[in-house]
Amino acid sequence: GAGVSQSPSNKVTEKGKDVELRCDPISGHTALYWYRQSLGQGLEFLIYFQGNSAPDKSGLPSDRFSAERTGGSVSTLTIQRTQQEDSAVYLCASTLETFGQPQHFGDGTRLSIL
Amino acid sequence: SQKIEQNSEALNIQEGKTATLTCNYTNYSPAYLQWYRQDPGRGPVFLLLIRENEKEKRKERLKVTFDTTLKQSLFHITASQPADSATYLCALALSSGSARQLTFGSGTQLTVLP
DSSP states (O other): OOSOEEEOSEEEEOTTOOEEEEEEOOTTOOEEEEEEEOTTOOEEEEEEEETTSOOBOTTOOSTTEEEEESTTSOEEEEEOSOOGGGOEEEEEEEEOSSTTOOOEEOOOEEEEEO | OOEEEESOSEEEEETTSOEEEEEEEESOOOSEEEEEEEOTTSOOEEEEEEETTOSEEEETTEEEEEETTTTEEEEEESSOOGGGOEEEEEEEEOOTTOOOOEEEOOOEEEEEEO
16 A cells, blocks of 8 residues: 555453554655554654664563564564553554655554553 | 653634644754644644754745744644644654654644634
8 A cells, every 4th residue: 555554453452461563664665663652642652673774672661562574564563461551552654764754654553451 | 851842732723813833842952853743543644844954944834943042843824724623743853864763742732613
């Protein structure tokens, strides 16, 4: 497709379960970002991938969070042993990695932990 | 510590008037600043970018100013319409050498009343 695609759009799970969130970036975009947005809040940076470089994981809130990007394209964000405070919208964005390029966002995955 | 503040959580204006949204920052030296629009249940959409050496940028009914002395950006929507109702986010990029990370404000919710 033409834009960034995220799946699932909604996910409800029980506390303690693991979840996987998927992001399909725009074709040709070398940079990929994951953000978290809690209700009424701004975007909290989680992790950044650029080409074959080691990812910038500085925003991951705990070691329960991990992400990978296979073949420089699709990315998966995994949250293990989910907690209620993990409930939020998880947004993915991709961009051409040149200075000043806008980030193109998917519509996010709304994660609810019961 | 570094901080980005956007003016009042919600702004209501009458159709046809000019909406002015504020983004203030402290302890940053941004290379550029971006503005995004976010509709409910959707990801942010890029609107405008302004660089540190630019004072003003325009796009159709939108105008952005950037005052690095005041550490402030103003975002104007002229001849506002109900369709302009959305949350508007400002985002700062810190490094002139890389678009690696944007730091987002929490957003201002704009409602244009018919």
